[in-house]
Amino acid sequence: MVALATAPKADPRRRVLDAAIACFTRNGFHGTSMHEICAEASMSPGALYRYFPSKDAIIIAIVEEERTLRARLMEHLESAPDFVGALTAMGTQLFTGEMEMVCAELGPEIAAEAMRNPALKVMFDEVEAEMDQSMRRALLAAQARGEVDAGLDPDAVLVMINAIGDGLMLRNRLSPELPLGEMMPVLGDLIRRMLAPRTTTATDARS
Amino acid sequence: MVALATAPKADPRRRVLDAAIACFTRNGFHGTSMHEICAEASMSPGALYRYFPSKDAIIIAIVEEERTLRARLMEHLESAPDFVGALTAMGTQLFTGEMEMVCAELGPEIAAEAMRNPALKVMFDEVEAEMDQSMRRALLAAQARGEVDAGLDPDAVLVMINAIGDGLMLRNRLSPELPLGEMMPVLGDLIRRMLAPRTTTATDARS
DNA sequence: CCATAGAGAGCGAACGTTCGTTCGCATCTA
DNA sequence: TAGATGCGAACGAACGTTCGCTCTCTATGG
Numbered sequence: 001m002v003a004l005a006t007a008p009k010a011d012p013r014r015r016v017l018d019a020a021i022a023c024f025t026r027n028g029f030h031g032t033s034m035h036e037i038c039a040e041a042s043m044s045p046g047a048l049y050r051y052f053p054s055k056d057a058i059i060i061a062i063v064e065e066e067r068t069l070r071a072r073l074m075e076h077l078e079s080a081p082d083f084v085g086a087l088t089a090m091g092t093q094l095f096t097g098e099m100e101m102v103c104a105e106l107g108p109e110i111a112a113e114a115m116r117n118p119a120l121k122v123m124f125d126e127v128e129a130e131m132d133q134s135m136r137r138a139l140l141a142a143q144a145r146g147e148v149d150a151g152l153d154p155d156a157v158l159v160m161i162n163a164i165g166d167g168l169m170l171r172n173r174l175s176p177e178l179p180l181g182e183m184m185p186v187l188g189d190l191i192r193r194m195l196a197p198r199t200t201t202a203t204d205a206r207s
Numbered sequence: 208m209v210a211l212a213t214a215p216k217a218d219p220r221r222r223v224l225d226a227a228i229a230c231f232t233r234n235g236f237h238g239t240s241m242h243e244i245c246a247e248a249s250m251s252p253g254a255l256y257r258y259f260p261s262k263d264a265i266i267i268a269i270v271e272e273e274r275t276l277r278a279r280l281m282e283h284l285e286s287a288p289d290f291v292g293a294l295t296a297m298g299t300q301l302f303t304g305e306m307e308m309v310c311a312e313l314g315p316e317i318a319a320e321a322m323r324n325p326a327l328k329v330m331f332d333e334v335e336a337e338m339d340q341s342m343r344r345a346l347l348a349a350q351a352r353g354e355v356d357a358g359l360d361p362d363a364v365l366v367m368i369n370a371i372g373d374g375l376m377l378r379n380r381l382s383p384e385l386p387l388g389e390m391m392p393v394l395g396d397l398i399r400r401m402l403a404p405r406t407t408t409a410t411d412a413r414s
Numbered sequence: 415c416c417a418t419a420g421a422g423a424g425c426g427a428a429c430g431t432t433c434g435t436t437c438g439c440a441t442c443t444a
Numbered sequence: 445t446a447g448a449t450g451c452g453a454a455c456g457a458a459c460g461t462t463c464g465c466t467c468t469c470t471a472t473g474g
Contacts, residue, residue, distance in 0.1 A: 012423090012424095027323060028237070028319050028320075028322075028323070030235070030237035030238065031237065031323060033458075033459060033460080034459080034460055034461080035458095035459085035460090043424080043425090044424060044425045044426060045425085045426075045460085045461075045462085046423090046424060046425050046426070046462080046463080046464095047423070047424045047425070049460095049461070049462080050422095050423070050424080054460080054461080055460065055461095108315035108318070108319060108377070109319060111315070111377070111380075111381055112235050112315060112316060112319070115235075116234060116235070116238060128381075152397070153393055155390075156390055156393040156394055156397060157397065159375075159378065159385070159387070159390060159394065160371070160394055160397050162374065162378060163370070163371050163374030163375045163377075163378055164367070164370050164371055164374055165374065166370075166373070166374040166377050166378065167369065167370030167371055167372065167373040167374030167375075167377070168366075168370045168374075170315070170318070170370075170373045170374070170377065171366065171369060171370055171373065173318075174318055174335075178366065180366070183362075183363055183366060186360055186363040187363055187366065187367055190359070190363060190364065190367050190401050191401070193400060193401045193402075194397050194398070194400045194401035195400075198406070199405065199406075219449090219450095240432075240433060240434080241433075241434055241435080242432095242433085242434090250450080250451095251450060251451045251452055252434085252435075252436085252451085252452075253435095253436080253437080253449095253450060253451050253452065254449070254450045254451070256434095256435070256436080257448095257449070257450080261434080261435080262434065262435095
């Protein structure tokens with residue numbers, strides 16, 4: 001009992017967060033009651049409320065946690081030598097279930113809630129902005145090194161890439177039978193076609 | 208008072224549906240109470256329940272209504288001579304607000320609710336399947352006429368197009384300050400780059 | 415080595431509120 | 445007068461949250 005004893009019932013905060021993520025994923029934020037979260041976490045309401053002051057506080061904690069995860073991901077993307085390659089690799093990990101990312105599952109739910117809860121909205125916007133800036137840096141670098149057509153408008157490309165990402169996550173949630181993980185290479189090729197400079201290897205190819 | 212007198216307080220069913228759409232868009236399905244819908248429709252609960260047996264029935268009616276609208280849209284897309292052009296035109300109408308489409312606003316909300324409500328799920332899936340089949344036909348036709356690269360996997364292209372559509376709608380809702388309507392031409396060009404056959408005017412271009 | 419006091423963790427019945435829904439009655443129209 | 449239409453107070457259930465209690469440790473004084 002020094003300090004590292006933990007096995008069966010570890011950090012209660014963690015247990016609540018994991019339980020909440022499971023419940024919210026299953027039934028949505030407004031669709032899950034505190035009692036359900038308590039049951040999932042094997043904890044009474046009284047105990048739970050020692051760790052979180054309210055239901056809202058739980059979502060905010062989840063998003064806050066996701067923030068650091070996203071930051072690491074973006075770091076990795078910025079340092080990758082191949083922009084689209086790194087993007088599709090991320091997609092593959094995400095959709096095969098190799099990597100867990102809460103926002104992939106809860107994205108729309110959180111987004112919807114953010115429109116109502118000001119405190120959550122602030123945090124959500126920050127995470128969103130951080131990701132956008134990071135993505136922009138990675139894109140500009142890819143354009144500078146010639147991987148992505150330098151003639152393309154970065155704003156438009158960013159909107160498109162974000163839309164594709166959000167759209168795939170949504171679809172993954174709506175129809176989980178779609179083997180998105182396996183399709184990522186092909187989808188990546190499509191994105192490459194969209195972004196790569198026109199093939200100037202042999203022909204000048206006007207009109 | 209023959210039969211066509213209607214101006215101020217017309218068909219109560221319509222009033223309820225419009226009120227519900229407004230409320231759901233503002234506060235989400237679980238975020239709006241029946242009393243709010245009643246207030247928005249200037250109607251008492253007692254009156255409202257004469258037209259809809261439950262809150263669930265209201266969403267189902269909304270989706271049912273959207274079904275015919277979508278069907279018309281898809282008809283138009285299938286008969287268009289230019290697949291990507293028709294797609295971007297639809298996007299422009301949608302994001303400039305020229306055309307109203309409930310699912311554009313309520314999409315994620317409805318999708319989330321569909322995962323919980325079996326009756327809604329059935330209808331949602333049907334609408335989704337109809338749209339997918341229509342889109343597939345339009346895509347295959349575009350490939351046949353050489354507008355879209357015939358070498359591309361239709362399944363992958365469909366997933367991609369659906370994702371882009373869903374993603375743009377989501378983003379339009381999350382950050383309405385983005386001028387998506389004006390960006391559509393540029394975004395359309397990106398999609399064209401992705402789908403158009405590689406310029407084979409002069410070269411055979413293998414590998 | 416034991417007894418015990420104190421603190422913190424955990425519990426779960428209960429609270430006040432809000433929700434979706436109902437029902438008895440009033441009000442129009444024909 | 446009969447029937448459709450509309451009203452709004454009221455209901456039971458479920459919600460997020462609270463609170464007073466019990467239990468389990470740990471430290472200390474004998």
